[in-house]
Amino acid sequence: MARRLNVQRLMMVMGVLVVGLGALSAYAIRQGQRWSLEPEAPGERMIAQVRAQMGRGAEVRYAIPGVGPVMCGYAGYRGNSEAIAFISRPNRILFETDPLAAEFAEMKARDCPDLPEPPNLPAVP
Incomplete structure (x- = not known):
């Protein structure tokens, strides 16, 4: 039996990942993390x-x-x-x-x- 990809489940997983990465980014920014492509002086x-x-x-x-x-x-x-x-x-x-x-x-x-x-x-x- 081939298992079909459930689009609703995939959308839910992707949404959780986006929210998690957003929360992680906000935490890092509040801690003063620098995310610059330019090297520090x-x-x-x-x-x-x-x-x-x-x-x-x-x-x-x-x-x-x-x-x-x-x-x-x-x-x-x-x-x-x-x-x-x-x-x-x-x-x-x-x-x-x-x-x-x-x-x-x-x-x-x-x-x-x-x-x-x-x-x-x-x-x-």
């Missing part, structure tokens, strides 16, 4: 990555562009003069305090050759 990406990894009290103290889409610099916590070097790539940020010290040194030499020693600068606005 390196400076915005860098600040977002630093805050995501170090917390809301973190601030970028010094930043310079590296090779390609890389941003290099120093970050620290408000009220603390210590600065931690970082390398921000489009999908990843690596700090000098991470356990991957050899990888950080290699990336710094390759992507951030002009990064100076840690400065004692106030936060970037």
